[in-house]
Amino acid sequence: MEKHGSANWKGGLKDGKGLVSTQSGHLSDRPYGFNTRFEGQGGTNPEELVGAAHASCFAMALSMILGEAGMTPENIDATSTVYLEEVDDGFAVTRVHLDVEAQIPGADAAKFLEAAETAKVNCPISKLLAGAEITMDAALV
Incomplete structure (x- = not known):
């Protein structure tokens, strides 16, 4: 592809x-x-585009992993915040933070968190961002 x-x-x-x-x-x-x-003016930028790509990739991966574990999500809301910071040799994406909230009827919280962690590590965009620290807050709502 x-x-x-x-x-x-x-x-x-x-x-x-x-x-x-x-x-x-x-x-x-x-x-x-x-x-x-x-400068925060209207329009887009590379970091928000990467964030959108990461959040969408993660949500799809999480849905797949949950399905494999017998859990079908009604809704997954994912946000990926990409941090561009000045480092010694210029600018770099140094870290990324995922926030995820999911509605999954009858879900086991521990299994959900395990699935979210697996998706965080294994979605293709997370792998692309492997040079950055990736953290996550995940919750069932």
Whole structure:
């Protein structure tokens, strides 16, 4: 399986502007730039896109693992917070934190937490982020 995203950038780092798109077209020519990444202005940025990819990958992996354990979730809400920090040689994603809340009728809390931990370690995007510390808070609601 191959999927791609694309970006176009025009100008210098601080005054330049970019557009980011996905193969599916659901994200198409969305603006990004220094101001959206470092100054909190409207538009997207690479870290929130990675966070969305991680949260969605984790939720799917958790659903699969829960199903294998005989638990069917009614709902999984996952958020992945990506931390971009300045380090000695520039900027790096140093850590990622997953917050997950799941509604699973009749679920065993210990089995749920075990499944969440397995999903955290084994979803493909977690593996991609292996250089960063990945932490998690998980709860049944």
